[in-house]
Amino acid sequence: MLNSLSGRFLILTTVFVMLAEVLIFVPSIARFREDFLLNRLERAQIASLALLADDMLAEELEAELLENAGVYNVVLRRDEMRQLMLSSPIPGQIAQTYDLRMASAWVLIRDAMLRLGDRDNQIIRVIGEPVRDAGLLIEITMETEPLRMAMIDYGLRILALSLFISIITASMLFLAVRALLVRPIRSVVGYMQRYANAPEDARGIISPNASVTELREAEDALLMLQTQLTHALKQRERLAQLGGAVAKVSHDLRNILTSAQLFTDRIETSDDPLVRRMAPKLVGSITRAVSLCESTLAFGRAEEPAPTLTMVDLRDVIADVVASEALAVGDAEIEFGMEIAEGMTVRADPEQLFRIVMNLVRNARQAIAATGKPGTILIAASQSDEEWHIEISDTGPGLPPKAREHLFTPFQGGMRKGGSGLGLAIAAELVRGHGGDLRLKETDRTGTSFDIRLPRGDETF
Ligand SMILES: Nc1ncnc2c1ncn2[C@@H]1O[C@H](COP(=O)(O)OP(=O)(O)OP(=O)(O)O)[C@@H](O)[C@H]1O
Ligand SMILES: [Mg+2]
Numbered sequence: 001m002l003n004s005l006s007g008r009f010l011i012l013t014t015v016f017v018m019l020a021e022v023l024i025f026v027p028s029i030a031r032f033r034e035d036f037l038l039n040r041l042e043r044a045q046i047a048s049l050a051l052l053a054d055d056m057l058a059e060e061l062e063a064e065l066l067e068n069a070g071v072y073n074v075v076l077r078r079d080e081m082r083q084l085m086l087s088s089p090i091p092g093q094i095a096q097t098y099d100l101r102m103a104s105a106w107v108l109i110r111d112a113m114l115r116l117g118d119r120d121n122q123i124i125r126v127i128g129e130p131v132r133d134a135g136l137l138i139e140i141t142m143e144t145e146p147l148r149m150a151m152i153d154y155g156l157r158i159l160a161l162s163l164f165i166s167i168i169t170a171s172m173l174f175l176a177v178r179a180l181l182v183r184p185i186r187s188v189v190g191y192m193q194r195y196a197n198a199p200e201d202a203r204g205i206i207s208p209n210a211s212v213t214e215l216r217e218a219e220d221a222l223l224m225l226q227t228q229l230t231h232a233l234k235q236r237e238r239l240a241q242l243g244g245a246v247a248k249v250s251h252d253l254r255n256i257l258t259s260a261q262l263f264t265d266r267i268e269t270s271d272d273p274l275v276r277r278m279a280p281k282l283v284g285s286i287t288r289a290v291s292l293c294e295s296t297l298a299f300g301r302a303e304e305p306a307p308t309l310t311m312v313d314l315r316d317v318i319a320d321v322v323a324s325e326a327l328a329v330g331d332a333e334i335e336f337g338m339e340i341a342e343g344m345t346v347r348a349d350p351e352q353l354f355r356i357v358m359n360l361v362r363n364a365r366q367a368i369a370a371t372g373k374p375g376t377i378l379i380a381a382s383q384s385d386e387e388w389h390i391e392i393s394d395t396g397p398g399l400p401p402k403a404r405e406h407l408f409t410p411f412q413g414g415m416r417k418g419g420s421g422l423g424l425a426i427a428a429e430l431v432r433g434h435g436g437d438l439r440l441k442e443t444d445r446t447g448t449s450f451d452i453r454l455p456r457g458d459e460t461f
Helices: 005-048 059-069 105-117 145-197 213-267 273-297 314-328 350-371 401-405 423-433
Strands: 073-077 083-087 094-099 123-128 137-143 310-313 334-339 345-348 375-383 387-394 437-444 447-455
Touching: 005 059, 005 073, 005 083, 005 105, 005 123, 005 137, 005 145, 059 073, 059 083, 105 145, 137 145, 145 213, 213 273, 213 314, 213 350, 213 423, 310 314, 310 350, 314 334, 314 350, 314 375, 314 387, 334 350, 345 350, 345 447, 350 375, 350 387, 350 423, 350 447, 423 437, 423 447
Parallel strands: 094 123, 334 375
Antiparallel strands: 073 083, 073 137, 123 137, 310 345, 375 387, 387 447, 437 447
């Protein structure tokens, strides 16, 4: 509350109003004292005029006149020669004399403050000018207690009034600040928070409507910021998707090109001299294309498009994979085996299924080739009521520990020199797109096997 904007305003207003009241209080209490004394002088002057009618007043009448005027003595000097004088016994010594005729404002203020602070009831003499030019000078003797009491009374009234004014002013300011500043600021902050939580939610975008200029500027600036940011976010998202798509295309394009590279190896041994002469150029171009794909792969990946599912003959797809991988075997002694029932079909996207199996078989082939020993790669398929299984097993050296830790994580599990560590991640993602999953079934020093599970679901599809 006290740290809030309206709370601060409440406190500051109260303090400022009180300060202003003090500035008013000091001169007005001095003024009050002066008026009080002048009033006493005037009343005393009127009382003394009774002497003009009757030179010798009765003692009781004189006492009564003085009491009504609130003074002990009056001396009214009419001119150099004549003066009127009323007097009654003074209960004590005259403590001080005040001459109002030439008192400066500063002296009046000082005397008023001293009077307020002095608790003793004193006898004082006050000198002033008679009203209506009734003489040269008037002088009275009076006690200070009634004066001080009246001053305190007056001060308390000023205090109460200033309290009242400051409370009213402060609360009005409090409400005004809330309506004019706090609520619009809160609304702007609310928009900021909502936008920060969900930048794609259009409800977080502000519609400027503040009437206070500075707030309106803040709202406009926020709107501009949000518009630009949303635009940038959308663009970034689109670019990320594009980058992902390019990465995948590059990955598999590289694999295809690697196969082409193997063909060109054979072309180099052709009998036709022209073909032989072209071969190195072809090899050079393909190598450049492969490295271009590889550097593109360094940029990131994203979701594959949804598969277009059809019933595909599994043997056909696997035979394609084996044929293209067998070409790449080269000098190594690697045998391919296929245990798939004649005419077995699975529901899959043929292109994607080819890429899935291709990635797994290629990994196995590369792993066996790296050992320099002979080996076997077996692709077996089975089916149950709910699902199809395609198992790719090899007699290779098994997955290295780091590859096992980061299995299916893009760019992380790749241990092979020249590999990008995307193959298994892509295969797993494609299988997931079919509603199935890719699993490492087992791996040890005698070999590795992966299992592709595809759900059957509704086959009439
Ligand atoms: N059948 C396997 N036997 C032994 N190790 C394997 C086998 N399959 C994968 N690996 C290991 O797992 C790593 C990750 O494989 P992945 O296919 O994801 O990437 P990569 O083959 O290195 O690169 P890319 O396939 O993107 O060209 C490989 O580098 C390899 O070390
Ligand atoms: Mg691979």
